Amino acid sequence: MVSKGNTEKISVTLPKDLTLEVRSLVARGKVSSFFTEAVTYYLAYHKQKSAIEKSYGIWQDKDHPELATAEDSIKYVRSLRARDSNRLKIQRLHSDG
Numbered sequence: 001m002v003s004k005g006n007t008e009k010i011s012v013t014l015p016k017d018l019t020l021e022v023r024s025l026v027a028r029g030k031v032s033s034f035f036t037e038a039v040t041y042y043l044a045y046h047k048q049k050s051a052i053e054k055s056y057g058i059w060q061d062k063d064h065p066e067l068a069t070a071e072d073s074i075k076y077v078r079s080l081r082a083r084d085s086n087r088l089k090i091q092r093l094h095s096d097g
Helices: 016-025 031-055 070-096
Strands: none
Touching: 016 031
16 A cells, blocks of 8 residues: 555546446546556556567577486476475474574
């Protein structure tokens, strides 16, 4: 939830059919919260999409010969899982006592 002191009122113009749909879905007094959530999701989506577009093509197979085949990738993932499993076991030992 956003505190009142950390908000700014703005005016936006929307197509009538869109406002009717929003009003049919959103309870009275909750429209600002609805738009806050919608804009938050859209901004996160936009940032992620932008990052993906900027990083497109950055991976080069020649830079990662250890992951040349599907079997190599499986072996790598299994090694990560084993390492994490060991780390978690150690954490549990230390937290238990």
